[in-house]
Amino acid sequence: MEINKDLMAASSTPIVLAILAEEDSYGYAILKRVRELSEGHMEWTDGMLYPVLHRLERFGHIEARWEVAESGRRRKYYRITPGGLAQLAEERRQWQAVDATLRGIWRAVSLFVPAGHLAPVAPLPRGFER
Amino acid sequence: MTDPGDAVSVEEQIARWRSYLGRRQAIHPVDVAELEDHLREQIEVLVDAGLTADEAFLVAVKRMGKLDALSREFAREHSDRLWKQLVVSPSDTGEQQTGARTDAIVVFCLAVVAAVLIKVPALFGIDLDQDASFYVRNVSLFVLPLLTGYFVWKRRLGTSTLRWLIVAFLAAGVFANVYPFTPGGYTEALTGLHLPIALWLVVGIAYAGGRWGEVAGRMDFIRFSGELFIYYVLIALGGGVLMASMGIIFRSIGIDVEPFFESWMLPCGAVGAVIVASWLVEAKQSVIENMAPVLTRLFTPFFAAVLVAFLVTLLWTGRGVDIGRNALIAFDLLLVVVLGLLLYSVSARDPHSPPGAFDVVQVALVVSALLADAIALWAIAARITEFGFTPNRVAALGENVILLVNLAWSVVLYISFLRGRASFTALERWQTNYLPVYAAWAAIVVIAFPPVFGYI
Numbered sequence: 001m002e003i004n005k006d007l008m009a010a011s012s013t014p015i016v017l018a019i020l021a022e023e024d025s026y027g028y029a030i031l032k033r034v035r036e037l038s039e040g041h042m043e044w045t046d047g048m049l050y051p052v053l054h055r056l057e058r059f060g061h062i063e064a065r066w067e068v069a070e071s072g073r074r075r076k077y078y079r080i081t082p083g084g085l086a087q088l089a090e091e092r093r094q095w096q097a098v099d100a101t102l103r104g105i106w107r108a109v110s111l112f113v114p115a116g117h118l119a120p121v122a123p124l125p126r127g128f129e130r
Numbered sequence: 131m132t133d134p135g136d137a138v139s140v141e142e143q144i145a146r147w148r149s150y151l152g153r154r155q156a157i158h159p160v161d162v163a164e165l166e167d168h169l170r171e172q173i174e175v176l177v178d179a180g181l182t183a184d185e186a187f188l189v190a191v192k193r194m195g196k197l198d199a200l201s202r203e204f205a206r207e208h209s210d211r212l213w214k215q216l217v218v219s220p221s222d223t224g225e226q227q228t229g230a231r232t233d234a235i236v237v238f239c240l241a242v243v244a245a246v247l248i249k250v251p252a253l254f255g256i257d258l259d260q261d262a263s264f265y266v267r268n269v270s271l272f273v274l275p276l277l278t279g280y281f282v283w284k285r286r287l288g289t290s291t292l293r294w295l296i297v298a299f300l301a302a303g304v305f306a307n308v309y310p311f312t313p314g315g316y317t318e319a320l321t322g323l324h325l326p327i328a329l330w331l332v333v334g335i336a337y338a339g340g341r342w343g344e345v346a347g348r349m350d351f352i353r354f355s356g357e358l359f360i361y362y363v364l365i366a367l368g369g370g371v372l373m374a375s376m377g378i379i380f381r382s383i384g385i386d387v388e389p390f391f392e393s394w395m396l397p398c399g400a401v402g403a404v405i406v407a408s409w410l411v412e413a414k415q416s417v418i419e420n421m422a423p424v425l426t427r428l429f430t431p432f433f434a435a436v437l438v439a440f441l442v443t444l445l446w447t448g449r450g451v452d453i454g455r456n457a458l459i460a461f462d463l464l465l466v467v468v469l470g471l472l473l474y475s476v477s478a479r480d481p482h483s484p485p486g487a488f489d490v491v492q493v494a495l496v497v498s499a500l501l502a503d504a505i506a507l508w509a510i511a512a513r514i515t516e517f518g519f520t521p522n523r524v525a526a527l528g529e530n531v532i533l534l535v536n537l538a539w540s541v542v543l544y545i546s547f548l549r550g551r552a553s554f555t556a557l558e559r560w561q562t563n564y565l566p567v568y569a570a571w572a573a574i575v576v577i578a579f580p581p582v583f584g585y586i
Contacts, residue, residue: 027164028171045195046172050164051207058207071171076164 003042012044012052014091020062020080021088027053027076053078061087140183144169147191154197156205169194230413236283237409240276244405245398248272258393263313266322267306273401274329275299277408278336284412285339298332302576309580316521317580324525324572330355331569345555348562353477354411356422356470361407369399423478426471430488433471434495441498444505458526461506465533468499472540476561481554489548496541503534521583525575532571536564 019025019033027049034042056062061084069075080088144166151162169190176186194200248269256264278295281287287295302325311318334342334351341347373391380387443449475492507530543560546552 027168045199046168046193047165047195047200048203050161050168051203054161054204054207069167071174073167073170074163075167 008042008044011042011095012049013056014088014095015042016049016052016056017061017080017084017088017091020078021085024077024079026078030078056084059087060084140173140187143184143187151197154201154204156201156208158208161204165194233284233409233413237280237405240280241402241405244273244276244401247276248397248401249394252393258397263311263318267311267318267325268303269322269401270326270329271299271303271306273404274326274333277405278333280405280408281333281336281339285336287336287339291335291340295332295336298329302329305576309585311580311585315586317583317585320521320525320579321576324575327572328569328576331566334565345559345562348565349477349558352473352562352565353420353422354408356474356477357411357420358404358407360421360425361410362403365403365407366400369395369403420478422474426474426478427488430471430475430495431491433468434491434498437495437498437502441501444502457506458510458523458530461503462526462529462533465499465503465530465537468496469533469537472496472537473561476554476558479554481558485548485550489544493541493544493548496537496544500534500537500541503530507534521579521586525579528571528575532567536561536567 015034015037016030019030019037022033025033027046030053031044031046031049034044053062053064057064057078060081062078062080064076064078066074067077147169148162148166151157151165152159157165172190172193173183173186176189177183181189251261251264252258258265278299282292282295306321306325309317309321311321334348334355337351337354338344338347341350373395377387377391472492472495475488510527539560540557543552543557547554547557
């Protein structure tokens, strides 16, 4: 299963913020964590993470610092800010609302069709088609 | 890791990847460092998983994503980076940055020196409003030697060239000041007008460094001159806004700052701005697209249309050209504009690209300008004895002839290029080789005209 691009872009902010809420991290490790959490379903193109990080930094949701890693290389670490935590809480509320809505509709739809044949019967809203 | 030779080649590959990435405008060195750390960690993980270093590199680069998409993504996030990279360019490495800072300090000092120099004669009782003629003759000598000095320093010119440059400026100082000019006379004004033109060639020799002999070196100087002109106009506009707002707010508290403007701000700013503008052109030449070619692209069709319309109307109505006293100067200016349009489209053209529609418009522009000028010259020639040979008229006539020769031969070369008989470089070479002719004529006007015309 591949997740569509728009969904990926929309979810990138809460995912990155949540991972940074666990602990300070850097690009490669964040991507690794995303792969673990999604069990390989979310495959970001590696480079694309960085513009996302830079945008969050510009908004003040996270802040960056350079450190020398064990490998001896300079590495840019990111840390979530109080503003970022507030943003994460807000994102969480929104995603939960989306999630709750979807759960409701899945339950209603599954009364008529078996789960496997969902796609052809229920017309997906714009932006969600595969 | 496998054998060391393998590791070296991966290092090389990473270095190449890094420099490739660094060339993207939206990706700064600090981002390249961040991405490189990522790439290296990815490679390490893949090598641990059993891939060879080469394979790991390829996979890691592939996972990083397509360079164009990546750089577009960076550009979207950092759209500012596509704009302001002029005066302070943070993308430079440390060494370059200190170089740029020294450069900026030197320029600032030179601009201040120029601003002070223009006020030095006032210490000896030579005031701008009372002794305007002194300033008319010498104004270029206050700023151009400093500008030349900047390029001498920047290009590390040898003493042999330096000696000639100094001789040129000393000679200019002598010719501007030893002749017994009639104050406010024609020849004095001509000297004031032509000395900067002659000395501009001296600046060009310093600017080109050792490359004055090459077509490319002179072409660079032409580009520099055009950009400098545009920057200077922009700075002058900014200065005008500054002075206007300053005048207004001081007037509101009952203080008249006009005398300060006239005797300090305007002269000091005008000479300082030449140096600052030159430095801006130097600093930004590789960062921002040149403006002069853009403007020529925009205006060449319009000028061509106007000139063709003029000729058609002239023929249709059968009117004669009404030659007033300043007609020669007006047509000189027209030719200068046309030459500028030609010069700056030549300077920006890729000599290898085939002839296009724009080239035809260009030829139409030059041909119609030549025809208009020929008609005007014909009318002037008929009445020149009636007007008499004043120094102004002779100088203007000389300039007209020089411009006419330049443009006429340019058209010949351009047409043979359009017909595929000659390369575009021939036109470039003609234009760049012709530059000294203007300086030579200007020098003749400065050196020979005053004694010939009795210093009137």
